Amino acid sequence: MSKLKLVAENSLRDLAHSDGRISLLTQTLLLAFLLTLTLTSGSIQTYLRTNLDQMLGSDMVIESHTPLTDSQIETLQGMAAGTSRTVLTNITLTSGTNWERAQLKIVDSNYPLQGTLQIGQAPSAQQRPVQRGPSEGEIWLDSRLATKLRLKVGDRLNLGEIDLLVAAILFHEPDRILEGHSVAKRAMVHRASLDAVSLDTAKSRTRFLIAADETAQGAIEDWAKKALPAATLTKKYGGQHPLAGFWTRTENFLGLASVILFFLGAVALDMTNRRWLAKMRYRLAIYASFGTSNRTGMLIALGEWLIGFLACVAIACSLAAIAFGLIIQDLQGYFPGLEVGWDSLAALKTIGLVFVLMLTLQLPSFIQLTRASLLSLIRSTSEGNYVWSRLAMGLISVAILAIAYSDNWLLTGMTLTAITIAITVMIILTWAVIRLGDRWGRGKAGLLPFAFFIMRQRLFAKSAQIMGLGLCGLLLLFTLMSMRDFRAMMEGYGRTHDGNLMISEAQENQIEAIHTWAKTTNSSVRSLRPYVSAQLISVNGKSLADYMQKPSDTLATLKDPIRLSWSDTLPANNRLAGGKWWQPEPENWQQISTEPEVMTDMGLRYGDTLTYDISGEAYEFTLVASHAFKPGGGSITFWFQVPATARPHIDAPTRYMGSMELPERAWVALSQLWQQHPTLSLVPLKELTDRFDQTLGIVTKITSGYAGMILILALFVLAASISGFSADDRQKNGLLMSMGLRKSDCLRLNFYDWGLTAFIAAAGAIIGTWMSGELMYQSQFGLTYDPDVLWLISTLLIMIGLVCFVGFAACRHALNSSVRDLLAE
Amino acid sequence: MQNKIELKRISHHFDTSEERIELFHELSHTICSGETLAIVGPSGAGKSSLLSIAAGLEAPSEGTVSFTIDGNQVDTLYMRASSGFIFQQFHLMPELDAIDNLALPLRLKGNKAAYDIAASWLDNIGLKDRARHRPHQLSGGEQQRIAVARAFVSKPQFIFADEPTGNLDARTSASVTSLMFDCALETGCGLVIVTHSKELAACAQKSLRLEAGRLEVAA
Structure with missing residues (x-):
């Protein structure tokens, strides 16, 4: 007891000195940062899990960018206890001279299969649950969209040539969680309302909500893997959550940030350690002068360090609790219903990790301390230097942290x-x-x-x-x-x-309308580049999910269709970054070039075979070159490009991406163009x-x-x-x-x-x-x-x-x- | 029970990058508890090294050293646990006050009455009113008195003192010398002192002179 008291007294005395304070503050700051990161992440994961359990709107969901064929729908309906078909598309809604991009959800009469929708009569009105979506001739708008278009319940809205009644303000759909972190404004309409209008865009998604027991779910999963390779499947239980991937990537970025912060902290600690070691050597030598054994001395030194660490844990936990509360409050805007939940196990794991890291940093000093000798008080002794072991331990601890927190090895590797x-x-x-x-x-x-x-x-x-x-x-x-x-x-x-004005997507039949509209409004079309919508489904015969498990921004983007463009010569705003650009012979049409960072992130090599789903057909290309953006010659560059000779082989509608320059007075006339072509995607x-x-x-x-x-x-x-x-x-x-x-x-x-x-x-x-x-x-x-x-x-x-x-x-x-x-x- | 340190034909040297420096050759001597021994000699003769070897802090280059405590032969670890040291530079813990410094050895040995014993020792050495003073607030003589008390407070079998009055004036030296010898007499421990001071050496029961590698009884 007396020794413990002595250890505690020594620790407190050391913490009162400048070196002790710097060391304590550095450790506290690092631990508080990592604890806050862990707790926030834990809360979001819990939120995501809970929401998935309660809010998928069905037992499982299949989502595809390519519409399912009639026979595929028939097979699916045959295996499921119930299905609901939903189409999601991005359009521009107009009301008078007001316009707004929105995500339109086209639902059938079965929607949703489970759970309820929340609607109201006004953006600030009381919400009420309903079992089914809008009826034919109705449209529901979310509160932000209604406000932006200056529409209220009872007003009418034109969609192409169809007249719809704004029947409710939409607050929540049970499958809302599948939109991930999207904050797009939303509208909902019944399928029967749109029979007379085509709303097909490259980014349209067809979603099937499915009610099925566990056996049927397994059968559907097996079938979907073979019949719908480009589709994504989400299950209520045991499935990959749509938001989880996004959050994992955010965590990875923060992980890298913590590696850098920790490195800096390690430098500060190393500097204070030099003085700490000198002081402890002296202390242990004096202890030895009245008969204290080296072992007891080392235990005392360890105990003192441990008390310092516990003090840091106590302060860091308090700081992390405050920061955690504030961050959750801020995040509730993105994740409604997110709660502050203290995950003790995760917090303990983080404290354990930081303990190991700090101990690793401290280890060279402890090893030096074992050589503390009473002789140093009688005559000067050689202390030796231990710069290299300190440096090695510093690098090891940073590497441990990098392993624990970062999976973007390229970025981490480059930093290190x-x-x-x-x-x-x-x-x-x-x-x-x-x-x-x-x-x-x-x-x-x-x-x-x-x-x-x-x-x-x-x-x-x-x-x-x-x-x-x-x-x-x-x-x-x-x-x-x-x-x-x-x-x-x-x-x-x-x-x-x-x-x-950026043309992010225009269909072939809209090009003429764009040119005509540009002429009448004195606008000019600056560039238009053709592309087809294509989804990468496999690399060298392996499905994308099997080929790459590590989350990354590139992979997340490639899970959706991308724009596949064609060109015989290297575009003016590109330079050849590697490989060999193709010769325009017709027989060489199955070649492809991609950007270098896509190759790095996806681990692609020249000679790899990339298979794309384009309008339901599979097309194979061999990776032969990589191209990178270079300034000048326009800003549009594509991730993937194929020879122009490939185009006749691909059976898919051509779409365009480009840009326009509008004079000031042309902006008000934009709503006319959108009214005629609601799917035209123009981004001012x-x-x-x-x-x-x-x-x-x-x-x-x-x-x-x-x-x-x-x-x-x-x-x-x-x-x-x-x-x-x-x-x-x-x-x-x-x-x-x-x-x-x-x-x-x-x-x-x-x-x-x-x-x-x-x-x-x-x-x-x-x-x-x-x-x-x-x-x-x-x-x-x-x-x-x-x-x-x-x-x-x-x-x-x-x-x-x-x-x-x-x-x-x-x-x-x-x-x-x-x-x-x-x-x- | 007999406590003793036996130095048998010990030799010691150390190497520099250019040469080997021989300190002493085949020395033998036995130090017993209850006796006071002074080792004198010129600077560089190896007095501090001889003290370190006798205390079990380092091993001689040749020869053997054996330690007997309570009639049993013990190893250096046990020997060091039964020893105390007094240094020329005092070496009090700068962050502790006088009573804390004095109580420190007892607390490290788990003695619950550490502060009471330390207070009584402070009283004995006439520094009761300095209990809450830190080393830098004390004179050299006062610091060394506390250091002497600290060495004796846990009742070791042997005390080793390296130039204990080297940093003190004649008057203060006399007071510290008297304190050391009184304590040694009172506790019955062995006291080994390395010193240049003839006055201090004269107070010891036995005085040895180390010079040119040989150990002789001083005149």
Whole structure:
């Protein structure tokens, strides 16, 4: 009991000192971040599970972009106890001069099979449950759509040539969860209402809600796999949730962020560890002087560290609870009904993981501590250096975290590669500059040669300090640079886009109407590129689901149909990134080219066979080339391109994508064009930039929080660096002053020391940032890396200035003590 | 029961990058509890190394050292658990006050009455009113008195002191010397002191001189 009390007292005393505080705050911040991430993720997963149980609207759902044939529908109905057929399509609804894009759900009389719809008489009215969807001649609008179109219940709305009654405000459908995180405005109509109008678009989806027992579900699943390879199947139990993939990817991104944050935290901890080790060595040596065994000493050291960690757990849990509550409150806008649920097991697992990581970081110090000897109190003993084991343990712990949290190995690998290159550069620079400086200074008088001499004597400690500051600078610079460039990219979208109205989908029979409308409104059609809607269903004969299990944005996109374009020559806005562009011989039509990041993310190689479902038929292509976007020559580029000679072999309607430039007065006339062709998908650039602004708002919120964390940790690293070396500097200054040097000389000496440290660290940080940009910008973010040299040099100077200023201030403060005090320390 | 340390034909050296430095060659001596022994000699003769070997902190290059506690031969670990040390630099824990420093060895041995015993020792050494003072608020003499008390408080069988008065003036040295020898007499432990001070060496029952690798009884 007495020993435990002593351990606790020592821990509390250590935590009251600057090193202890920095260490505690760093650990707390990292743990709080990871706990918040885990808890938020846990809550969302629970929400998704619960919603799937209660809100699928049926026992299982089959969704396909290709309509099922009559015989397929017959087979399905034969196996199921009940079915309901729904078609989802994106259209533009108009009312007077108001227009709005919406997702229209066309339902039958059986919809929904299970659960209820929630409707009301006005956007703010009381909701009431109903068992069936709208009747023939009615349309239901969701509250945002009704408000935007300025329609209320009882008003009439024209869809093409059909007149529909707005009969209710739609609040909720039981299969709503299948829309994932979509926030599209919604409308619902009965199938019988649209008999006279065709609403086929490339992105139309047919959805079958199915009621079936477990045996029948198994049979349907087997049948769907063979007969409908491009369809997705969701089951109430044991199925992959539509939102789960999205959330997993978000988690992965946050995982990478946590790897970077942890790396920075590890640097701060490493710096405080140096002082901690010296203190513990001294403490254990004294304990040994009155008969305490090494084992007891080590247990005490472990106990003290553990208490520090428990204190960090207590504070981090409180902080995480607050942050978790606030984030859930914010997320309730995206996931209605999401609740704060404390998942103790997940939290414990995270605490366990952080414990292992911290222990790994601490391990080299503990190993060093086992060599603490009473002899060091009698005469000076060699302590050895352990820079390499610290570095290795740091990398191991970061790798453990990367394994646990990130599955985008390319991005994680690139981050770690950039960090490794930066570390190598800094080590080489440190050794070269200091050793050459020392050699230059031999036989010379003055403070600068002496500064080199002193740094040469403390080469290992100096390397650690430089690496810490340099890594901190690298991560800070890269975060700030990418945030600045993302913002500039998004803000610059309007300027670089070709035209002010984007044609995201036009059918062949709509092209003439577009040209006519453009002529009458003095608008110009800037570009139109043809494509067919195609869905990748297998790679080298393996279905997409079997070929790739790892979630990624690319895979998520490829689960839906994409635009497949054709061209004999390389388009003007593309460059050949690899492979060999095809020759336009007709017999070579089964060739395909894709973008490099699609190849990387999907693990594709030249020579792979890609099979696409195009209008219900399977087409095989051999991957022979990769193309990448290059500025100039228009902004539209396609993920996949085939030779123009392939087009006659493909039996599917041609669609177009392009852009127009509209004069100001033409905008009001747009509703006429949409009224005639509701499926025509035109996206005004203003709307596009609005969407970007919304996305930018979310991105800014996340990145600002993230940059805030990085800044706090960077400050910890700087504080740890100053605090960790201040005792050495005080002693050095005291000795120099006792030899007759003036305060101004000591300040100059410190200035040289910190200036060199900051210069090497900043140079390493900038080279690392440059490398990161070169590695990641194009392949991961689709941005051309164009470093702003002036910005980088300014940042370099600011970093050097800041580090020198802080070092200078710390030294000045230390010099205010007397020589006697300095020597006494 | 007899407690003793037997040094049998021990030799010690250490190597630098250029040469081997021989400290002493084939020394033999027995140190018993209840006796006070001073080791004197010029700087660099190997006095501190001899002290470390006798205390079981390091092994000699050649020869053997055996430790007997309560009539049983024991290993170095047991020996170290039965020893206390006094240093030239005092080595009090800077973050602890006087009474905490004094109570520390007892607390580490799980003694529940640690603070009562420490308070009584503080009283004995005349520093009762300094109980809540940290080392930097104490004079060198006061710090060393606490360090001496700390070494004796857990009643070890042997105390090893390395230049215990090396940092003190003559008057303070005398007071610390007297305290050390009084405590040794009172507790009956063996006291081994390495020193340059003739006054301090003269207080010991036996004084050995280490010079040029040989150990002789000092005059």
